[in-house]
Amino acid sequence: MLEKSGPVERRGIGAMAIQHVTLWVSNVAQSRKFYSEILGLMEVPRPDWFDFQGTWYAVGDQQIHLTHANPLPPRTTEHLCLQVADLELARKYLESRSVPCRPDREYRGVRRFIIFDPDNNYIEIAEINQAWPTQWPQPMPAGMRGPLLS
Helix, strand or coil: CCEEECCEEECCCCCCCCCEEEEEECCHHHHHHHHHHHCCCEEECCCCCCCCCEEEEEECCEEEEEEECCCCCCCCCCEEEEECCCHHHHHHHHHHCCCCCEECCCECCEEEEEEECCCCCEEEEEEECCCCCCCCCCCCCCCCCCCCCC
């Protein structure tokens, strides 16, 4: 069944948004410092009934859940993207806190760079100045997909 609600089509299960993303971290205190103090994200209450360490953050209406893992699973190019209003301001802020910002390609109104958290989780920082495409051009631009970590 296809149902329309405003400009977005609802299909299948009717998903409306990404509620949260979970990232694995080896040291919750170290990660809390990075996500709270460096990225400036707002920590939100996490249910106390969990039997493992972690911490949660709000990003708009979505959340990032940091969950302790020892050992960490292998790092990959799976990532989250944090949208910012001013990419250069974000870059200067992060670099002033000794966070290396790796340049990345611009794609049709999307300027971005890459950072890594203390556990080498891949985080894209992007300034998006257009409606986000629901379909990418085919074939996809070179470098848009493929291994980014060495």
